[in-house]
Amino acid sequence: MNQFLEIKGLTKQFGGLTAVNDVSFSVDAGEVAALLGPNGSGKTTLLNMISGALAPTRGTIALGGETISSLPPHQIARHGVARTFQLVRILPSLTVAENVIAALAFRPSPLWGSAARDQAHALLAQVGLADRGGEHADDLTYIDQKRMELARALAAEPRLLLLDEWLSGLNPTELRVGIDLILSLRDRGMTIILVEHIMEAVRALCGRAVVMNVGTKIAEGPTADVLADPAVIAAYLGDGHA
Numbered sequence: 647m648n649q650f651l652e653i654k655g656l657t658k659q660f661g662g663l664t665a666v667n668d669v670s671f672s673v674d675a676g677e678v679a680a681l682l683g684p685n686g687s688g689k690t691t692l693l694n695m696i697s698g699a700l701a702p703t704r705g706t707i708a709l710g711g712e713t714i715s716s717l718p719p720h721q722i723a724r725h726g727v728a729r730t731f732q733l734v735r736i737l738p739s740l741t742v743a744e745n746v747i748a749a750l751a752f753r754p755s756p757l758w759g760s761a762a763r764d765q766a767h768a769l770l771a772q773v774g775l776a777d778r779g780g781e782h783a784d785d786l787t788y789i790d791q792k793r794m795e796l797a798r799a800l801a802a803e804p805r806l807l808l809l810d811e812w813l814s815g816l817n818p819t820e821l822r823v824g825i826d827l828i829l830s831l832r833d834r835g836m837t838i839i840l841v842e843h844i845m846e847a848v849r850a851l852c853g854r855a856v857v858m859n860v861g862t863k864i865a866e867g868p869t870a871d872v873l874a875d876p877a878v879i880a881a882y883l884g885d886g887h888a
């Protein structure tokens with residue numbers, strides 16, 4: 647398999663706090679990998695380094711064989727990295743369609759006018775928001791704002807999609823739909839890293855998982871094995887997640 651994303655010795659220090667400590671792992675092209683760990687274990691910090699929002703203190707990140715860890719976020723986006731955020735980030739004063747159209751205007755190969763409108767419509771349909779494009783983004787429920795944020799991320803036609811707890815807060819029916827949606831992205835060849843606390847989703851989506859605790863990688867391997875690992879169970883129990 648082609649190791650699409652390669653992370654080596656990645657470290658991030660905030661003053662005296664080491665949030666991510668010498669973490670190495672790789673993700674194959676087309677894989678949906680889980681990045682797990684109790685609260686505060688460094689998952690979001692790691693995603694922030696992959697997307698370029700934070701510069702690593704040490705270590706390297708390579709995508710498709712090219713080092714991206716020294717690049718600013720807009721150039722990393724040009725390499726095909728897109729993400730959603732734990733707390734959704736939208737343009738609240740615009741309509742749902744305009745939110746997506748704005749993302750299409752800022753992607754590496756921008757779309758404008760009717761091409762942008764058509765593509766926004768298609769993306770909104772893909773995330774379950776067909777015919778909702780005219781609504782004010784502010785008026786959407788939290789879950790629908792998450793769907794819209796995903797459509798904005800997909801507007802960039804990412805090769806690597808980083809989903810930071812995108813499934814959290816969904817009811818059981820919505821969760822099933824959300825899982826199927828992520829599976830459909832995987833079936834189209836997208837490589838995905840999923841930071842997630844919902845183990846049902848992790849088991850359904852991720853063949854492989856990496857687990858962090860207090861900034862350090864404590865386990866990596868097939869999801870079922872990793873979730874049965876006593877060190878992983880202890881880390882979650884210690885944080886009240888089990």
Ligand SMILES: Nc1ncnc2c1ncn2[C@@H]1O[C@H](COP(=O)(O)OP(=O)(O)OP(=O)(O)O)[C@@H](O)[C@H]1O
Pocket residue numbers: 660663665683684685686687688689690691692732
């Ligand atoms: N900008 C920052 N400045 C200082 N400390 C930070 C900063 N961002 C994160 N941290 C600290 O780094 C550690 C890891 O945080 P991070 O948000 O990456 O964990 P996480 O695994 O994503 O947690 P959660 O599951 O709660 O989102 C925590 O101790 C956090 O307080």
